[in-house]
Amino acid sequence: MSETSRSLNFIEHIIEEDLSKGFPENKLRFRFPPEPNGYLHIGHASSICLNFGLGLKYEAPVNLRFDDTNPSKEEQEYVDAIKRDVSWLGFEWDTECYASDYFQQLYDWAIILIKQGKAYVDSQSSEDIALQKGTPTEPGKASPFRNRSVEENLQLFEDMKDGKFKEGEHVLRAKIDMASSNMLMRDPIMYRILHKPHHRTNTDWCIYPMYDWTHGESDYIEQVSHSFCTMEFAMHRELYDWFLDQVVKETKVRPKQREFARRNFSHTVVSKRKLLKLVESGVVTGWNDPRMPTISGLRRRGYTPESIKAFANTIGIAKRDNVVDVSLLEFHVREHLNKIAPRVMAVLNPLKLVITNYPEDQEEWLEAENNPEDEAAGSRKVPFSKELYIEQEDFREEANRKFFRLKLGGEVRLKNGYIIKAESCTKDTNGNIIEVQCTYDPKSKSGSGTEESLRKVKGTLHWVSVKHAIQAEVRLYDRLFTEETPDTHQEKDFMDFINPDSLKVINAFLEPSLASAEVGEKFQFQRMGYFNVDKDSTPEKLVFNRTVGLRDTWAKLQVKN
């Protein structure tokens, strides 16, 4: 689809309208402003694609700005992870910025506000301040310190900065309107004292600016034209504008905040607080656990940047509440992986198959196509012999016509190999089938062109030669939560809905070509799904993650019956 024919989302409409009203296109500038207090998740991917996508569309710079005003939650590890994730998605930021770079400017502006009588030092406890704030239906009451003299405010604020007070002793507040229907306008706090080292400014500061005082001014300093954030900040816009009013010069671009709805996804949570809890409680192995909806988790799971970006484009951007079904994300990985992933054969649940009329010591290396979707992918050889593994689910003693797989007396093709017929099977003392005996038609070899090779049989099975197979650990993932919306129940905690079977580790048998597979490499295990090599993998012990299964109409039929 061409860029020009695509319909615009409401954000693009806003930009187009500004442009048509005369805003110069070369002054367009955007930013992606994460707080480095956790890893980026799939919801952030939407925001990243929005902002950087806009940058690409209008050839405008996009800054990566870390909103690092709270040293008690923020860490360098998160900064590094965020940069890695944005880059991995394929975006390039214009300037790497930090709100902490603006601490001095913010401080200087705060002094001006104090001098203008628009800010004051409040020396009450946070409890008292909260009490005076009123409620949504009742106006707040003025602080007894609201009318301190400018001189006193200046002195106190300087002393705050100089570390003469303990945490919580004083705060700097903007003097706005204690009766505003918008609670955020009731003299919001601009600075608090925090005797904590910051990951960038270390102990240079012991007063830290609050979000509202920082964000709009940072946008202004960077000359960001359009500042997009999620809906929960809608009420903050009035304050954003008020703070901007105090500093803007008409010769410069005045940033405009607009809000869009955050993305919710079925069967998972997307809130850094909740994701942190999953990490800290040990439910998952870390922020990059393949079950996590984080960008690092998806990357490790085997998702591609292309698939995530295509997904983000498809779900678009709007203002209403939403729950995006994971199947849409899965569709996009399958779509991409189908085009690029080499096909290989791997047996996840082995059942031994013995070809009774195949010579004991014979082996053949059969030609196998690497990717039917990509001729350039070429082909490889896979070893065939008398004893093979097939999937347990692919054999039944008896079955109806709907079962296209192997059954006693029935025929099936072994992918890239021969047509076989099941003759008998043996069971253990518990009645479990442990081996199937079959015969093969030597003339039916795939690609040989013989009449027999052209015969149509309904089923085709993947297989692996027992003697040539290599073993690997395979990690099968399922959704992390059993509930579609685990965090929307009033009485239950989202942790109550954790799926105990979200990870299943098995030992699988793979065709030998996989021995040299490298970390991150992606494959389609034919008829099984898409898999990639996990970072835990070593040449001695391969480890694969299942990214996503294939679309499985057979499984659907089974569920119905």
Added chain:
RNA sequence: UGGCCUAUGGUGUAAUUGGCAACACAGCUGGUUUUGGUCCAGUCGUUCUAGGUUCGAGUCCUAGUAGGCCAACCA
């Protein structure tokens, strides 16, 4: 009981700004296929409610209903 935001198929978004409600996913039915994959064809189903303006309303107005957000020295 205050303020702000939102409401279009099962899900997510569109609708040339007042002019035949469209796209993708999911579902269902067939076809092709040496992957029950891919691909192809078909099918299902929608403007929260009630009024109003208009030749004409998803779009504008009024009232209602439902959902989300707001009383952190978090962002």
